[in-house]
Amino acid sequence: xxxxxxxxxxxxxTGIAGFFTYFQSLPSLLEKKPTLVTGKILTRPxxxxxxxxxxxxxxxFNNKSLEGGWTVLFFGYTNCxxxxxxxxYKLAExxxxxxxxxxxxxxxxxxxTLDPDRDSADRLDEYIGYFDxxxxxxxxxxxxxxxxxxSLSVFYQRINKEDGYDFNHTASIxxxxxxxxxxxxxxxxxxxxxxxxxxxxxxxxx
Amino acid sequence: xxxxxxxxxxxLELDNAWVRSAPPNSKIFSGYLNIKNISSDKILIKSIKSxxxxxxxxxxSLIEDGISSMRRLETLEIxxxxxxxxxxxxxxxxxxxxxxxxxxxxxxxxxxxxxxxERIKILRSDALVLRDGYE
Numbered sequence: 001x002x003x004x005x006x007x008x009x010x011x012x013x014t015g016i017a018g019f020f021t022y023f024q025s026l027p028s029l030l031e032k033k034p035t036l037v038t039g040k041i042l043t044r045p046x047x048x049x050x051x052x053x054x055x056x057x058x059x060x061f062n063n064k065s066l067e068g069g070w071t072v073l074f075f076g077y078t079n080c081x082x083x084x085x086x087x088x089y090k091l092a093e094x095x096x097x098x099x100x101x102x103x104x105x106x107x108x109x110x111x112x113t114l115d116p117d118r119d120s121a122d123r124l125d126e127y128i129g130y131f132d133x134x135x136x137x138x139x140x141x142x143x144x145x146x147x148x149x150x151s152l153s154v155f156y157q158r159i160n161k162e163d164g165y166d167f168n169h170t171a172s173i174x175x176x177x178x179x180x181x182x183x184x185x186x187x188x189x190x191x192x193x194x195x196x197x198x199x200x201x202x203x204x205x206x
Numbered sequence: 207x208x209x210x211x212x213x214x215x216x217x218l219e220l221d222n223a224w225v226r227s228a229p230p231n232s233k234i235f236s237g238y239l240n241i242k243n244i245s246s247d248k249i250l251i252k253s254i255k256s257x258x259x260x261x262x263x264x265x266x267s268l269i270e271d272g273i274s275s276m277r278r279l280e281t282l283e284i285x286x287x288x289x290x291x292x293x294x295x296x297x298x299x300x301x302x303x304x305x306x307x308x309x310x311x312x313x314x315x316x317x318x319x320x321x322x323x324e325r326i327k328i329l330r331s332d333a334l335v336l337r338d339g340y341e
Contacts, residue, residue: 079234
């Protein structure tokens with residue numbers, strides 16, 4: 001075999017090796033973001049407008065409050081006897097499991113009321129303290145709640161009844177990343193197993 | 207799975223009745239139970255009352271197009287040989303204005319008025335007051 005042939009064979013081998021390397025890395029090049037069962041991860045985390053609300057301890061709840069850990073936030077009101085406590089319990093259970101499995105991850109849960117007339121900080125303290133004292137209950141002026149909901153495209157509508165009123169409102173659970181940007185949305189209508197799976201998908205991959 | 211408030215009558219079997227407790231000063235509570243129609247005719251629940259609340263309504267929580275809402279139902283129909291489960295996030299009882307303090311682990315009475323082919327009948331069930339539970 002002459003020198004030229006050896007070089008030729010080496011070139012072919014290098015080509016084949018290169019080809020294999022390329023195809024091996026191809027799946028990871030094509031790989032997409034993980035997807036959620038109950039909702040959606042935003043293509044790009046979205047910064048949200050400045051907001052000023054207060055929590056059940058009369059402490060400020062604003063953009064800074066979302067930073068440092070993951071935040072799970074949903075809207076409701078304390079006169080909602082069925083769906084709100086149910087969502088609180090589902091989230092509390094997932095949060096407790098995550099605390100054991102991923103102790104270094106901080107996951108804060110927040111209920112923002114749509115009913116500031118009835119839900120004062122004191123009322124939220126009583127309500128949240130009863131169902132999950134590890135959670136934040138947030139209220140504010142009517143205008144501040146409205147501007148916060150509109151920055152998240154949350155719809156809500158007061159429905160008057162014979163005795164009192166209820167709200168129809170956007171059901172989504174909002175997930176904020178450690179920078180306080182909106183990262184994903186989920187639906188509370190799903191089972192606790194599906195919600196758990198989605199939280200693990202997010203916290204294990206990002 | 208909790209199993210409480212079992213009652214049966216000619217047509218209906220009630221099971222797993224519970225009321226979700228709420229913090230002091232709450233005016234509105236929710237209640238759940240399984241209602242099995244063991245007869246071969248459909249049955250209409252006409253109204254529900256309770257010894258512990260001034261008013262009881264039948265409601266349905268639903269999420270439609272991403273919007274969460276509650277709807278009041280006048281009656282509840284249970285087809286023959288079938289079971290209807292009132293559970294968190296779906297059909298439930300809305301219990302309003304407690305007549306006395308509703309305490310965890312206590313019992314409250316639910317009185318169910320239902321219509322068969324012949325007449326209106328009454329069935330009672332104890333419901334256990336519980337704080338947690340989501341299924």
